[in-house]
Amino acid sequence: MTTQTNGGSLLIRGGRVIDPAAGLDAICDVEIADGKIAACGPGLKPGPRTALFNATGLVVCPGFIDLHTHVREPGYEYKETVKTATESAAAGGFTTVFAMPNTNPINDTRAVTELVLDLARREGAINVRPVGAVTKGSRGEELAEIGELVEAGCAAISDDGRPVTSSLVMRRALEYTLSFGVPVIDHCEDLALSSGGVMHEGKVSTMLGLRGVPAAAETVMVARDLALAELTGGRLHLAHMSCAASVRMIREAKARGVRVTAEACPHHFTLTDEAVIGFKADAKMNPPLRSREDVLAVIEGLKDGTIDAIATDHAPHAPEEKSWPIAEAPFGVVGLETALPLALALSAEGHLSLPQVIALMTSKPAAVMRIDRGSLRVGAPADVTVIDPEAEWVVDPAQFRSKSRNTPFAGWKMRGRVIKTLVGGKVVYDASA
Numbered sequence: 366m367t368t369q370t371n372g373g374s375l376l377i378r379g380g381r382v383i384d385p386a387a388g389l390d391a392i393c394d395v396e397i398a399d400g401k402i403a404a405c406g407p408g409l410k411p412g413p414r415t416a417l418f419n420a421t422g423l424v425v426c427p428g429f430i431d432l433h434t435h436v437r438e439p440g441y442e443y444k445e446t447v448k449t450a451t452e453s454a455a456a457g458g459f460t461t462v463f464a465m466p467n468t469n470p471i472n473d474t475r476a477v478t479e480l481v482l483d484l485a486r487r488e489g490a491i492n493v494r495p496v497g498a499v500t501k502g503s504r505g506e507e508l509a510e511i512g513e514l515v516e517a518g519c520a521a522i523s524d525d526g527r528p529v530t531s532s533l534v535m536r537r538a539l540e541y542t543l544s545f546g547v548p549v550i551d552h553c554e555d556l557a558l559s560s561g562g563v564m565h566e567g568k569v570s571t572m573l574g575l576r577g578v579p580a581a582a583e584t585v586m587v588a589r590d591l592a593l594a595e596l597t598g599g600r601l602h603l604a605h606m607s608c609a610a611s612v613r614m615i616r617e618a619k620a621r622g623v624r625v626t627a628e629a630c631p632h633h634f635t636l637t638d639e640a641v642i643g644f645k646a647d648a649k650m651n652p653p654l655r656s657r658e659d660v661l662a663v664i665e666g667l668k669d670g671t672i673d674a675i676a677t678d679h680a681p682h683a684p685e686e687k688s689w690p691i692a693e694a695p696f697g698v699v700g701l702e703t704a705l706p707l708a709l710a711l712s713a714e715g716h717l718s719l720p721q722v723i724a725l726m727t728s729k730p731a732a733v734m735r736i737d738r739g740s741l742r743v744g745a746p747a748d749v750t751v752i753d754p755e756a757e758w759v760v761d762p763a764q765f766r767s768k769s770r771n772t773p774f775a776g777w778k779m780r781g782r783v784i785k786t787l788v789g790g791k792v793v794y795d796a797s798a
């Protein structure tokens with residue numbers, strides 16, 4: 366059976382088609398032609414040149430969209446490249462990723478944006494949308510040429526990895542971006558409070574004798590950003606929310622009508638700070654893994670819509686870097702290839718329905734960035750992911766498409782895997798290949 370659609374069309378038959386943007390959850394067929402969704406409904410008839418894919422027992426949904434991926438290129442190609450990051454993304458069911466700007470050089474100019482887009486066109490397996498820096502060199506002092514960055518193709522701006530420390534600069538960024546229609550993504554961290562911290566500040570950090578980062582290091586910046594979003598009317602997006610107090614404040618701000626969206630990562634709704642026990646550097650991330658109470662609050666936020674999207678914060682690091690003692694090892698985990706089963710666990714555990722999980726990875730991140738993706742409506746680019754929600758597998762980092770292996774989930778038994786990923790009608794990942 367061929368699944369190439371070169372010139373011809375492809376009919377994905379008999380799957381459970383879940384398209385949250387259209388409110389669709391039904392057993393039906395999806396037809397793809399000329400790189401676009403040609404039809405969606407029951408009993409579609411194949412033409413003479415139509416390839417068939419039997420999706421009985423599988424879920425067919427829009428391709429996943431990751432709001433927070435570090436492709437590491439240019440500058441850190443030993444960790445990851447646009448090629449390997451997008452191959453890793455395709456294997457995880459993602460069809461669009463937003464590439465964070467903390468490369469070397471930092472993406473604060475049209476030239477870097479164009480370089481990333483060019484690499485994506487030539488070597489990328491999926492769609493890549495760059496995110497430009499808020500400030501020049503992400504130094505937090507002077508606004509970058511935001512208009513130029515947006516014109517060159519940046520979908521948002523962020524000093525990713527670094528908070529915009531100056532409240533005045535953050536205010537100006539929120540004001541200035543209003544005319545470009547892009548959100549400002551902030552990594553909320555009060556650097557004075559988090560300084561020297563290795564993990565969440567709590568019982569476990571005391572037990573391990575490691576310097577902690579209090580939950581308040583995140584929440585005080587969330588509070589500031591919400592106040593500035595309210596003041597300016599600008600579009601604020603809060604990256605990788607990790608703690609209960611942040612979720613509560615976002616919920617209250619949304620209720621007041623503040624223009625804020627937020628994301629949470631699979632590791633933050635799956636693991637607690639206990640994962641660091643044994644001084645495991647693969648469980649070192651920023652923001653750190655928090656308490657059980659925080660995990661439950663993040664899940665609650667995903668459930669009631671306070672948190673808009675699941676994002677991976679895919680942060681590849683070379684094995685030797687993560688083999689350093691935990692205090693010196695860099696922060697971050699890879700996440701593209703384990704996001705789906707960890708998200709599906711929210712449904713298996715009864716927190717969310719399957720369509721809600723799919724929405725958090727498709728239509729909702731598309732809405733945050735206002736991009737024309739994340740739906741299977743007729744005429745849309747055929748970015749489609751086919752998953753087997755019941756398939757069980759064991760995480761073996763050696764099998765990752767990513768160049769890096771830094772995951773705290775090695776050896777975990779997962780349920781749910783990607784069978785096929787299509788971008789613009791072209792198969793970019795096939796589990797059986």
Ligand SMILES: [Zn+2]
Nearest residue numbers: 525526552604
């Ligand atoms: Zn970050």
